[in-house]
Amino acid sequence: MSSIITPRCHLLKPHHALSTTTTIPKVSTSDQSLHSTWSHRFWLTTGCATFLTPIAKSLTISLTSSSSFDLLPPLCASFLAFSIADLATGFYHWSIDNYGSSSTPLLGSQIQAFQGHHKHPSTITHRHFANNLHALGRAITFTVLPLHLAASDNPTALAFIGVCSGCIMFSQQFHAWAHEKKSRLPPVVLALQDAGVLVSRSKHAKHHRSPYSNNYCIVSGMWNEVLDGMKVFEVLEMVLFFKLGVRPRSWVDPSIEWMEVEDDDNMVVMVD
Ligand SMILES: [Zn+2]
Numbered sequence: 001m002s003s004i005i006t007p008r009c010h011l012l013k014p015h016h017a018l019s020t021t022t023t024i025p026k027v028s029t030s031d032q033s034l035h036s037t038w039s040h041r042f043w044l045t046t047g048c049a050t051f052l053t054p055i056a057k058s059l060t061i062s063l064t065s066s067s068s069f070d071l072l073p074p075l076c077a078s079f080l081a082f083s084i085a086d087l088a089t090g091f092y093h094w095s096i097d098n099y100g101s102s103s104t105p106l107l108g109s110q111i112q113a114f115q116g117h118h119k120h121p122s123t124i125t126h127r128h129f130a131n132n133l134h135a136l137g138r139a140i141t142f143t144v145l146p147l148h149l150a151a152s153d154n155p156t157a158l159a160f161i162g163v164c165s166g167c168i169m170f171s172q173q174f175h176a177w178a179h180e181k182k183s184r185l186p187p188v189v190l191a192l193q194d195a196g197v198l199v200s201r202s203k204h205a206k207h208h209r210s211p212y213s214n215n216y217c218i219v220s221g222m223w224n225e226v227l228d229g230m231k232v233f234e235v236l237e238m239v240l241f242f243k244l245g246v247r248p249r250s251w252v253d254p255s256i257e258w259m260e261v262e263d264d265d266n267m268v269v270m271v272d
């Protein structure tokens with residue numbers, strides 16, 4: 001019985017799997033698809049404006065207040081937002097790593113990108129800044145504005161919305177830094193990684209090793225030990241499998257779906 005309910009058990013044949021392997025096109029490191037376009041820069045700018053505006057508004061309201069204690073709730077909300085952002089990236093990363101395909105509505109390109117990332121992890125370090133962040137910038141632009149308007153002039157809510165969406169938007173940059181060579185990272189980034197403020201290279205490297213089913217959080221990684229220790233994703237995968245018959249990609253033989261393809265320096269994978 002225990003073998004039947006063991007997650008990722010290879011006894012369960014993938015008849016009902018909805019997840020499919022996506023063909024990953026190869027491109028050169030000098031390929032234009034890794035460069036930033038004006039469209040990428042536009043969405044990066046609108047995304048930054050969307051999360052920076054509520055932060056600036058929160059700071060203005062708090063700093064012009066008569067009591068210095070008024071800064072405390074927005075500061076606490078900012079830390080909570082930073083933590084929730086890490087958790088959110090974990091659930092999102094787990095879902096697109098394991099379910100859907102390139103033809104999935106809305107998320108198809110993201111799913112293809114993350115599958116490509118597992119085949120060629122270092123490609124993310126070759127992507128230009130706006131190229132790497134534009135998809136999340138566009139998503140933040142459309143989703144955060146209504147929340148900002150709903151928060152009105154509440155500095156605590158504004159701080160939470162701004163910091164949480166900013167961390168989610170920049171999670172792809174934190175992720176890229178987790179793949180970068182130590183010698184090529186700015187000292188401040190290295191210090192933040194070592195302090196656990198940003199997801200570290202060593203911890204994220206575990207996500208790219210068998211069994212390819214842990215360390216999904218990519219802001220600070222503060223939730224990884226909790227989620228992995230409590231087997232949260234394994235339980236969710238089992239629930240989805242037994243309720244819907246959907247098999248996550250991480251149950252499939254790692255040599256087929258997840259294993260890194262040896263990168264020759266001139267051939268990388270297009271990720272978006
Ligand atoms: Zn992944």
Ligand SMILES: [Zn+2]
Nearest residue numbers: 117121175204
């Ligand atoms: Zn990665």
